[in-house]
Amino acid sequence: MKCTACGGALEDGFIPDMGHAAVWLAVWVAGEPRTGKTLWERFRTGGQGLAVDDGMQAKAIEAKRCTACGHLELYANHPPTEGTHFSAR
Numbered sequence: 729m730k731c732t733a734c735g736g737a738l739e740d741g742f743i744p745d746m747g748h749a750a751v752w753l754a755v756w757v758a759g760e761p762r763t764g765k766t767l768w769e770r771f772r773t774g775g776q777g778l779a780v781d782d783g784m785q786a787k788a789i790e791a792k793r794c795t796a797c798g799h800l801e802l803y804a805n806h807p808p809t810e811g812t813h814f815s816a817r
Contacts, residue, residue: 729792729801736796743791743802755786756804 729738743754787804794801 731794731797731799732801733799734794734797736794736799738792738801739795741791741793743789753808754789755808756789756802757784757786759784 730736731738745752745754786808788806788808790803790805792801792803793799
């Protein structure tokens with residue numbers, strides 16, 4: 729693949745999602761984020777953050793970086809695998 733900004737070579741990489749005592753692979757989820765968690769959701773998932781609804785479809789984020797200009801390109805075509813924070817449903 730070539731960089732869409734300058735035509736340089738792209739190298740593979742990833743975007744970490746930092747959690748409490750863990751690092752996961754970031755994912756993309758369709759729709760708008762819901763920040764208003766119920767008391768039960770806050771207890772179950774540890775604090776404020778975003779609410780995760782059943783049935784949400786996540787895609788693993790594939791990150792590519794141009795070795796010439798540093799431009800980042802993100803792709804989300806595949807379901808997440810083991811090691812992601814948001815499992816596919």
